[in-house]
Amino acid sequence: MNRRELLKAAAALPLAQAALTNSAFAQAAWPARNITMIVPFPAGGQADLAARPVALALEKILGKPVIVDNRAGGGGGSVGNAAAARAEPDGYTLLMTLSSLAVLPEADRLFDRPVAYEVSQFAPVARVLADPTLLAVPASAPWKTLQDFVDDAKKRPGQIPYGSSGPYGTLHVAMEMFAASAAIKLLHVPFRGAGPALTALLSGTVQALASAPGTLKQQVDDGKMRVLANWGAERIASFPDLPTFRELGYRDVEFYIWAGLFAQSALPAPIMTRLREAMALAVKSPEVAKTFETAGSPVAYLDAPEFAKFVAEDSARLIAAVKKIGKVE
Helix, strand or coil, X not given: CCHHHHHHHHHHHHHHHHHHHHHHHHHHCCCCCCEEEEECCCCCCHHHHHHHHHHHHXXXXXXXXXXXXXXXXXXXXXXXXXXXXXXCCCCCEEEEEECHHHHHHHHHHHCCCCCCCCHHHEEEEEEEEEEECEEEEECCCCCCCHHHHHHHHHXXXXXXXXXXXXXXXXXXXXXXXXXXHHCCCCEEEECCCHHHHHHHHHHCCCCEEEECHHHHHHHHHCCCEEEEEECCCCCECCECCCCECCCCCCCCCCCEEEEEEEEECCCCHHHHHHHHHHHXXXXXXXXXXXXXXXXXXXXXXXXXXXXXXXXXXXXXXXXXXXXXXXXXX
């Protein structure tokens, strides 16, 4: 390097140091403004149930408003997921979503559609809830047991309508998994989210729904719905008398609906660290714990490393299920 180049490099050094200092300061000062937490479904579903108490807790911890943005649209939450994937990786746009996150890109590929986003664009921050899905029917329905339901479905193939949060969303995949195992054909009626699907079940528009315990418990307790089976490997405390599909002879029918917080994969490490610390405190707050316990959906917290491993394993199982189900509407 000659003398002139040396002088130029020396002159540039303070500017580079200043830029690094400013960047580090900006990250250390996070958050400096409101944070948006995208929920890719309407109000009333599992992701919304997870987001709202957590957002309130994060506000107190971080000192800035955390605004829940129900950005529904597309099949199973793809519009909101894609919006979060495209957002600036600065910690001001987060995503509270469900296990369908990994399924939807595979469904796009299955139908030769443009892929809205890739899972690799996200960094898992924390798992919040993880519940087995339950099969619910209206209290006025004639089926008292799962066998009653299966027997009727075999007599009337394609005539019993069930609701979902959208094609290849969590509720759709769960029902098709069961239908395939039981060798029955049901009528799929997709909605924009679990909330509208639940409303449709209450109104009699659909006759069955796979949903999380937290969104069903009050309706069941009020005598408006009946639950027939549990997709989990074991019975759950909020519905201790409800048998699992495995108990009833459907050994390959197992499905969980989890909700977790994600950021963009390019999020700076200092912000991710602060966000993980805040989430660890948020899920321990008495208000959050009480809200989830009341809903029959207790906190199922996993920090980022464990959550990333969980997502990878669960996604592999769900993608395999989708490929087995194939093209269904």
